Amino acid sequence: MSAAVRVRVPATSANLGPGFDCLGLALDLWNEAEFRLEGERLEISIEGEGAGRLPTDRTNTIAYGFRHFLRARKLPEPPGLKIISRNQIPTSSGLGSSASALLLGCLAANFFCGSPASLPDLLGLTADIEGHADNAAAGLYGGLVVTFHDERGWLVRQHPLPDITVALAIPAVYLPTHVARQALPLRIPREDAIFNLARTPVVVEALQTGDLALLGRAVEDRLHQPYRLKLIPGAQEAFAAAKSAGAPAVALSGAGPGLIAFVEQDGQAVADAMARAFEQAGSSVRTLLLKSTNQGAQVVETTPGA
16 A cells, blocks of 8 residues: 555636536646655644645545545545645635545545546545535546536546636635525526526537637526625626626636636736726735646655655
8 A cells, every 4th residue: 555645636617607517627726735644643734725724633624535535435544644735726715625625635545545436436426525516527637527417427528628818806705605505596597597508518619719709708697696796795896897807708716706707818907907896895805817727636656755
């Protein structure tokens, strides 16, 4: 049994407008964790995002993902486990930080057990906890993913993309995913369902071809964004500001509170415009300029202490 492994998982943006719970995009911003089977208890250290705030005991999401994999396989926990987590993905931002943490734990446990689980198996384990698979699928496979569930399990289609640049604005607004889901209506008009169904495949085509003008026409949504944007002070104004600053397409990133704007040239100007709108609404905000990535999660065996 290998004594140490390093796992990397990218940030992800889900939904992408009309693709509610079925579209996900991997972004070139990574959480990484090193796992060592040593000692006689669980030890967790956190560097970067969430340091001093995220739990370092058994309730830590990475550790939970590790245990969840072992329980699913009816395997015992190791006597000692050391996790060194190095986080770049902002938490509670709409960039898939919780899915990345669960994947880190599941992938490491799978490796220590000899890698018996396939990618669909790992996706299913993560989706069991998350309740949806868009972030986890994008984190596992990279690129743009389309996913759904049926009686045979989760199906994923991964689409490699050309270089796509996005500007993100993340306001300091606490919006848990379960709260964002509670804001959605239990029933929707037929015309709203048709509106989204017609646009979702066009979002896929536009991203595959890098046609951001086409993306701008297709990225609109009627199922979740109109309800969730109202929960985020300044979000609707930031949405409009991004478009005024030249972004061809803008969407809520996942359940929010972050916004993702697809840009062609001056991404910083778009990010700054969104930031000003949030600040005028009284929210502090951080911005990021990122590229898409076609790389999914990576697992690398390491030498302990290296």
